Amino acid sequence: MKMIFFSIFFLFIILDLKAEDGHELWLRKKSAVPVKVVSPKKSAILNNAVKELQQGWSGKANSTVKLTIKKDKSIKDDGFRIDGSGVTASTERGILYGVFELLRRQQTNQPVTSVVSNPSYQHRLLNHWDNLNGSVEQGFAGRSIFWRGENDLAVTENDRKLWQEYARASASVGLNGSSVNNVNASPLVLKEDALARVKGIADVLRPYGITTYLSVNFSSPVRLGGLKTSDPLDPEVIKWWQAKTKEIYALIPDFGGFLVKANSEGQPGPQDFGRTHADGANMLADLVKPYGGIVMWRAFVYSPTEKDRARQAYLEFMPFDGKFRDNVIIQVKNGPVDFQPREPFSPLFGAMKKTSVMPEVQITQEYLGRSNHLVFLSTMWEELLKSDTYQEGPGSTVARSTDGSIYNQKHTAIAGVANTGLDSTWSGHHFAQANWYAFGRLAWNNKLTSEQIADEWLRLTFANSAEGKTKAVGEEWERNFLVPAKQMMLESREAAVNYMMPLGLHHIFSPFGHYGPGPWYGPKSARPDWTSLYYHQADTAGIGFDRTKSGTNAVSQYHEPLASQFNDPATCPENYLLWFHHLPWDYKMKSGHTLWDELCLHYDKGVQQVRQFQKNWDQMQGYIDEERFSHVQSKLRRQAKDAQVWKDACLLYFQQFSRRPIPAELERPVYDLDFLQAIRPLTFFDQPQDRAATPQR
């Protein structure tokens, strides 16, 4: 009897998992409401726009939607106007984006009044750190959707189907470019057979308005072309790149251009030949210019010799402001170090006034709990975009400094390092899909609020699913699911900062996978700027990295009044405090607590926040499908465990220096420090479903 019960039980689970694996993302509405669409012509992009309307229309039955392509002063680039009669745009892409906006408004219960919407950035790219062997650097959702192996390059029907789903999803949030291989680029991507596969990708992405880009290895002329040098000023080298560029454009006439990581973390670059970043970038830019291509040149550079890694990109790039071709864009990570849970914005934003500069953010959660932690990154990006650089007076936000509002950039762009993989969820965690969604939405409109984005995403992703199997969408659903789920999303990044690196702490993770805590990490054999000790500088006197004028003076890279504000602990925002200051353990915080107590309170709060997420989530059972409910429930458990590991590791480690008790009212650590120093947090709690969260495709 008991055995029979079990069999039925498990069968139920298996059947249901197939029913809802999250693969449909936020594109779920299958409407049967008839609509008449009038399109100006047939084309791949317009056909997709028509198809979207026909399968997703939930307006008045038998309405007529007119798609109109015409010039309009108020419509810029791929922008659009929607109104009662249809969609107007000056490009086919604009029509497609307008259609997605129209459907989104219908599906999220927003009014479809007359609206003009123009993109904040011309180029809105995903950067895929996908290797040709099929692995994904910092990818936590299975293997690459683009690559299977260097010897398995033929394009299959399955490939095309998946790429098409991918392109549709990206287009639906306004993205228009994909760089399809890792910035740590293999020269082999430029081989004929690999380029044939890239053409295959481009052909599937094009009908959704997605332009294809490639990351290139600066040593390709030597390593692939057999030349003796890759010196960018060498005529043979230029010739080689010229031929390669021509070959690419012959295959992909609308190829977008190159993304380059040069002289960074061991990657080759022009400095290897005594040349400058400008020499390297300009050489490539000149070659793609005739085809309308661009070069995105990354500013993520640092060497072990300089005393403060956070200063280096600025020091290395500022001298070349104005020296780059107009089709070069300097791609700058949001913060001066490397995608930490919280960094102040990179001082390059707004400072390079004569160069196109684009922000790079990370959608994949390299430092934010991988695909195990629910961390909605939109609030982090919103914080970045709204940060005021003061470079051209108050209001010179990072957004306005990069989107053309202030500087007359030839090109405006933004890039997000993608979190896609073959996992059936695409992103490893159902809520990680929201980060892909949010990046697209912010790239389109950098003034959107995270609250609005979360609201949209939750409605699109969960309201239109599993109908008949969960409580009906309505006022109760909104109160008991939408509101608390949104609240959790909006709070989640601050929770992660709290349990990982509060008060401006950064780069104190374990060397095993950038996942768990490792504040103790600092072997003598390691590059100092790859250790945790370098960044937290904890000793019995205090903690924090002194970047003030009496320290490394990194503060001076910021425009006044920021330089002075950051320089003084009394005016420095407390969430950046230990980024800029080394302060005594009994430093008095604004709350009245000592620095040590405040640190403890933050770590503890992070743990409590995740526990509260768990409680809230469990209350939502029944309001969405059971499969995604359970999956997220399990992920939240892992997150709660990990938060405890972080709290215990950091507090017990720093307590060796602070020599102060953890405030008596706080829950005590449950791990011993030496235990935490011995384990690999990444794998310690691993279980099968962490490694393959849902069925792999």
Next chain:
Amino acid sequence: MKMIFFSIFFLFIILDLKAEDGHELWLRKKSAVPVKVVSPKKSAILNNAVKELQQGWSGKANSTVKLTIKKDKSIKDDGFRIDGSGVTASTERGILYGVFELLRRQQTNQPVTSVVSNPSYQHRLLNHWDNLNGSVEQGFAGRSIFWRGENDLAVTENDRKLWQEYARASASVGLNGSSVNNVNASPLVLKEDALARVKGIADVLRPYGITTYLSVNFSSPVRLGGLKTSDPLDPEVIKWWQAKTKEIYALIPDFGGFLVKANSEGQPGPQDFGRTHADGANMLADLVKPYGGIVMWRAFVYSPTEKDRARQAYLEFMPFDGKFRDNVIIQVKNGPVDFQPREPFSPLFGAMKKTSVMPEVQITQEYLGRSNHLVFLSTMWEELLKSDTYQEGPGSTVARSTDGSIYNQKHTAIAGVANTGLDSTWSGHHFAQANWYAFGRLAWNNKLTSEQIADEWLRLTFANSAEGKTKAVGEEWERNFLVPAKQMMLESREAAVNYMMPLGLHHIFSPFGHYGPGPWYGPKSARPDWTSLYYHQADTAGIGFDRTKSGTNAVSQYHEPLASQFNDPATCPENYLLWFHHLPWDYKMKSGHTLWDELCLHYDKGVQQVRQFQKNWDQMQGYIDEERFSHVQSKLRRQAKDAQVWKDACLLYFQQFSRRPIPAELERPVYDLDFLQAIRPLTFFDQPQDRAATPQR
């Protein structure tokens, strides 16, 4: 600079660990106050009594303490009288116990008024489950203090020193017997060279009044003697045992007798030859009788065929009540199953009216978190001793049914399965020493309260240590250390019941070491009564083992009014509810909660209790030496982790059947069920210091 700091820091730790490793137990007072002792004669025991007075006296300087041996109607057995002038007793042992009591009163600030104290039980034994190869069954404090290996039997000076410390500690709490090898006995213990070692042990234990006993294997005549049978009625077998008995008594004239586990869990016994427990026990009893020896025959028997293991000892032994020799004592485990966190008392207590019956309790924490969890067992034993059997009317407690108050037993005795080992703490956890202490104190006086025992032990163990290095003992010390530490001890067993097996649940542990949770354990290949499924009987209808009249009728083994009280869920104490009843998940508890909710609340409460222990303990830093403080702090962390594992495992497993949510206000699980089912909880959190808690001797 940082390196130098570290070196000093670690040196400090190492030096300090040596300074306080807990090896001195509760015997710490080194007093310099001079005292004059008048002893009636010189003897090994009396010399030890004099020595204790001289080194531990903290009364008035230059007092005279007179030790007097004389008959006195009010002094029974090894009892004593203490008063202003000294100690009076009728035996040398009595003098020794009186001296220890006198010193204890001085050291714990109790008045030394005229007091007569007689032991509740004549025989107060530790049972050591130590194997000849040096391992200890269910021992969690390192290897055996008695055995190193079957080929390493020579007695060394180190052996003698350790045994002497052991004997002194046992005597100080009134114990007077030690069975020095495992009840799962090797026949080899009766070989000449092993017996020579036993003589060595006995010679060291004797001066502290400790009598030596041995566990014997019932097949020894075949396996050691080379006979064809071990049938207890076979003349050759009797002859063999007779010769062996003579050999032992020649070596150890005051040898105590035999402890026998027969026909139990694969051990041989008289039933193998168609004989009865009485046949077997009486044969051995007749042989030791001339020497004044006794036989302790264990009633821990059960076979896989009977439908309810809890009924079996009673069924098997009751028919032989009155059939045993007067120097046989039936040794009965406290509960009917096996040392679970909570069991009702064994129905054999009080029921065998014509046989000497002795309780066996377990000091080592086989089912109570090993030496990782702080669980003060005194409250459990107090609960047992005060349980009313009603066998001779109200007030027929287990204590009175076994200590001679009710029945005219020839011998009264009590045994505790020891928790000693070579670990420098003796017991693996500093607080596990308190269980050794408490067992001795209750064996001496089964009316003592756990509160008094805890108070004594804490003062003796922590107040007399590390003087000058911690806050001075006094009113503040009592308020901030003694009171909360005592509270923690007194609450600790209930906390363990809460996070392991509340409401009468039992035997739902993991098969890996009786340590972690394993409610799911029930492979088809296993004996049903060795699985968890057999004991919790959870299904969608409810949970619990139906031992009512309509179930296995185990209730009928109890005397009225207990049988009726246990039989009715409305009158059954709720802490035994699921021991006796299978009840629906929505059964209404006295609290008003459903059974499911109540179960959840108990598990959660257990976790919260351990967390509160942690908070309280951390507040005590500075009131005791740093070494033991840190060690216990680390153990409490492990306990908190384990409590979470227990809670999550049991709630998530049972939730599959209850199909009800965990009450919304409770903290959510942080482990997934399939993860917990895959790990071995015993080793999952293991770290070096768990395996060798403190330096091994």
